[in-house]
Amino acid sequence: MTWHILGAGSLATLWAARLARNGQPVRLILRNPARLAAYRQAGGLILIEDGQAQHYPLAAELPAEHLPIERLLVACKAYDAEAAVASVTPRLSSSAQILLLQNGLGSQQAVAAQLPQQRCLFLSSTEGAYREADFRVVFAGCGQTWLGDRQNGPAPAWLAELAAAKIPCCWTTDIMARLWRKLALNCAINPLTVLLDCHNGDLLQHRNTLSVLCAELIGLLRTCNQSEAAENLEEEVLRVIQATSGNYSSMHQDVANGRRTEIAYLLDYALTHARQLDLHLPHLKELRHRLGERLIANGLPNN
Numbered sequence: 462m463t464w465h466i467l468g469a470g471s472l473a474t475l476w477a478a479r480l481a482r483n484g485q486p487v488r489l490i491l492r493n494p495a496r497l498a499a500y501r502q503a504g505g506l507i508l509i510e511d512g513q514a515q516h517y518p519l520a521a522e523l524p525a526e527h528l529p530i531e532r533l534l535v536a537c538k539a540y541d542a543e544a545a546v547a548s549v550t551p552r553l554s555s556s557a558q559i560l561l562l563q564n565g566l567g568s569q570q571a572v573a574a575q576l577p578q579q580r581c582l583f584l585s586s587t588e589g590a591y592r593e594a595d596f597r598v599v600f601a602g603c604g605q606t607w608l609g610d611r612q613n614g615p616a617p618a619w620l621a622e623l624a625a626a627k628i629p630c631c632w633t634t635d636i637m638a639r640l641w642r643k644l645a646l647n648c649a650i651n652p653l654t655v656l657l658d659c660h661n662g663d664l665l666q667h668r669n670t671l672s673v674l675c676a677e678l679i680g681l682l683r684t685c686n687q688s689e690a691a692e693n694l695e696e697e698v699l700r701v702i703q704a705t706s707g708n709y710s711s712m713h714q715d716v717a718n719g720r721r722t723e724i725a726y727l728l729d730y731a732l733t734h735a736r737q738l739d740l741h742l743p744h745l746k747e748l749r750h751r752l753g754e755r756l757i758a759n760g761l762p763n764n
C-alpha cells in the first residue's frame with residue numbers, strides 16, 4: 462500500500478527516504494503548483510546522514526490528484542495541519558489511516574474531529590532533522606517515535622513495515638501521556654532558550670527558574686489526569702538539557718530563522734487547560750507574556 466506523505470520538510474524527508482529505500486511505495490504531496498515545480502526542478506529529496514548525501518527522486522503530486530489515499534503521514538507544522546489535511550480530505554478512503562506527526566497538542570484533536578470516519582493515530586517523536594535548503598535535509602539526531610490511538614484501537618499491522626524500513630517506532634497504549642510529557646518538556650525548555658537567546662545547555666545556569674516552571678507543569682499534568690506524565694519531570698528536563706546541551710531548541714531555531722513558532726500548541730495549550738481547570742500558573746503565564754513580547758519585537762506571529 463502506498464504511503465502518501467503530506468509535506469516535504471524535515472521529518473517528511475526522513476520518513477520518505479527510509480520507506481523508499483526499503484522498497485515501499487511513497488508519494489509526496491506538495492501544497493501547490495509552485496512548490497511541486499520547485500521539487501521537480503530540484504529532482505527529488507536529498508537526505509544527509511553521517512555527512513553522506515543520498516538522492517531520492519520520489520513521485521510527487523498536488524493535493525487535488527484523483528488517486529485515493531489509504532495511508533497518510535501528515536508531516537507539517539501543527540499550525541498547518543488542519544488546512545493541509547482539508548486539502549486532501551476528498552481523496553481519503555473511508556478506511557484511510559492518518560498518522561499525525563505534530564509536536565505539542567491541539568492540532569491532532571482538531572484534525573481527528575475533521576475526519577470522524579477515518580482512523581487518526583497520534584505520534585510523538587524525539588528524532589531530529591533540519592532543512593539545510595529546500596528539499597535537502599540533515600538527519601541530526603537519533604530518537605524514537607511513539608504511536609498510539611486515543612480511541613484505544615489495536616496496533617496496526619503496518620508497524621512491521623516501519624520496522625522493516627528502520628524507522629524506530631514503538632506502539633503505546635497511552636499516547637496522550639507521551640504527548641503531554643513532551644509538551645511539558647518543551648514548555649520548560651524552549652521559551653527560555655528564546656528569551657535568554659541560548660543553547661539548551663546554558664539553561665543549567667537557571668536551575669531555580671526551571672524548578673519553578675516544572676513545579677507548575679507537574680501541577681497541571683496531575684490536574685489533567687496525566688500523573689504518569691508528571692513523574693520525575695524536573696529530572697527529565699535536566700537530563701534532556703544535558704543530552705542536548707550544544708543544541709538550540711526548535712523554538713530558538715524558528716525565531717532565529719524568522720519562522721512562526723508552535724507556541725499555540727505548547728504553552729498556549731497548557732495555559733488554556735489551566736484556565737479551564739481554575740489552576741493558577743503565574744510563572745508559566747509570565748513566561749508566555751515575555752515570549753509574546755519577544756515574538757512581536759521580532760516581527761513574528763504571537764500564536
Ligand SMILES: NC(=O)C1=CN([C@@H]2O[C@H](COP(=O)(O)OP(=O)(O)OC[C@H]3O[C@@H](n4cnc5c(N)ncnc54)[C@H](OP(=O)(O)O)[C@@H]3O)[C@@H](O)[C@H]2O)C=CC1
Nearest residue numbers: 468469470471472491492537538539541545563564589590
Ligand atoms: N524536525 C524535527 O527534528 C522534529 C520535528 N517535530 C515536529 O514535526 C512537525 C513537522 O516538523 P518539520 O518536519 O521540522 O517541519 P518542516 O517545516 O521542515 O516541514 C513542514 C512541511 O510541511 C509542508 N506544508 C505545510 N503546509 C502544507 C500544505 N498545506 N500542504 C502540503 N505541505 C504543507 C511545508 O511545505 P513548504 O516547504 O511548502 O513550506 C514543509 O515542507 C512539527 O510539528 C515539529 O514540531 C517533532 C520532532 C522533531
Ligand SMILES: CC(C)(CO)C(=O)C(=O)O
Nearest residue numbers: 650701705709710711712
Ligand atoms: C527536547 C528539545 C527541547 C530538544 O531541543 C526539543 O524537543 C525541541 O527543541 O523542540
